[in-house]
Amino acid sequence: QKEVEQNSGPLSVPEGAIASLNCTYSDRGSQSFFWYRQYSGKSPELIMFIYSNGDKEDGRFTAQLNKASQYVSLLIRDSQPSDSATYLCAVSGGYNKLIFGAGTRLAVHP
């Protein structure tokens, strides 16, 4: 069983819509959760992190965490073509390491 699972996509949304990206994880003891954005041929870039159950908002991005359901999501409001990228969900493991999902490819079309 994979430790962090994401739908590979592609998730296609029209410009201006809300993109919803989902992630589930297997380790109930995980404490920290991260969303990275990776453009094609580039390195991952941290865009959001969340520790507590509930929502955390930063600009157009909202991370949602439900530890009971072992579920993390990322909402992108007012999606722009520049948001088209692969979004990687990551969960903290021991020794400060991150365990990544395979990523969801998001395509925002004009």
Add this chain to the structure above:
Amino acid sequence: DTAVSQTPKYLVTQMGNDKSIKCEQNLGHDTMYWYKQDSKKFLKIMFSYNNKELIINETVPNRFSPKSPDKAHLNLHINSLELGDSAVYFCASSPIKSTSGGKFFGPGTRLTVL
């Protein structure tokens, strides 16, 4: 200024060769990592060093040997390269006491083994 840098950016080599990838960070972070991203974009940790001390060594063939001469540098040496080693290798760093725990990634080294 580049925060985490890696050299080379591209590396094409024959099977059986030995090669090294270098990484440097100027963020003053205590911890550095090597991650491997395969063709399916799956990013997996290989090693982690904290102040030159190895703290994470995932199930990686012993052909891979990390070396940290100081806390700003973490190099990766690979012996007897195999076709399956073809991937993008990312170096990353993070402070040991981070409010986010997030990692800063270098630009990656695309290794192609022929």
